[in-house]
Amino acid sequence: MTQQAAQPLMARVRPWLAAAGAALIVAGLAVEGLARRYVVAESAQFVVFAMVAPALIVLGAPWRLLRLSRGPGEGGRGPGPLDRLAAARRRQASFLRAGAYLVAFIGVSVAWRLPPVVDALAAHPVLVLPELVTLLAAGIGLWLELVSSPPLAPRLPKPQRAAVAALAMWSAWAAAYVLGLSNHAVFHHYDPAGGALSAVADQEITAALVWAVSACCFIPVVFAALLTWLSGSGDPGEEVQRLARDERQLPVVRGWGRPARGRPGH
DSSP: OOHHHHHHHHHHHHHHHHHHHHHHHHHHHHTHHHHTTOHHHHHHHHHIIIIIHHHHHHHHOOGGGGTOOBOOSSOOOOSSHHHHHHHHHHHHHHHHHHHHHHHHHHHHHHHTTSHHHHHHHHHOGGGHHHHHHHHHHHHHHHHHTTSOBTTBOOOSOHHHHHHHHHHHHHHHHHHHHHHHHOSSOSOSSOOOTTSSSOHHHHHHHHHHHHHHHHHHHHHHHHHHHHHHHHHHHSSTTHHHHHHHHHHHTSOOTGGGOOOOOOOTTO
């Protein structure tokens, strides 16, 4: 399928992605009863609210109806030193913004997986609403920095997008790894006596679920960003060399004069 043929297909599919994200949120709220009995059901809510639904909503949201637009931030290769300085400042702002969204995503995700917080969710089901709002907001902010959602485009360069996606995935893996290795019940408000799963088995299935869902969400972003960057540049070191060349050619701030040139004969 050519790129021209794929674009109309994606335009038809995108609204269904947002609808699927909204439907998954409704389904996550519908299993609230099971989520207060089994940790794996509560974790299914978590991965939907934090990763799956934000990704689908960002990929398919009708941003044009909201009159939102943002162009890519990887350009800026103008001939003048002031153009290069402006491009460097845009890159720096992109790094700071993406870093802030990543820290917010990791912080909110880890906070809702702490044992006292998960026990509070079991004891007070109304807490699922702030969980949904905070996880959805942090997830949407992160995914806007990772994937293209026309007319919005991520401004972070592709290698940095891959790094941000990998760090977000590893944070989810680390929390699941700690839970999966536990040989005793970590959560105390989930009573497995009348359930079909023991506490340890419930936690092990939970760890596998979080690992699998986070991998399915973030690994395609990592590979797509790296492969398109390498195929587009031709030389993996070209971008690094360009950044170093731009830094050498930035104008001197004092006086805003032209960059110094070599003396004649040198």
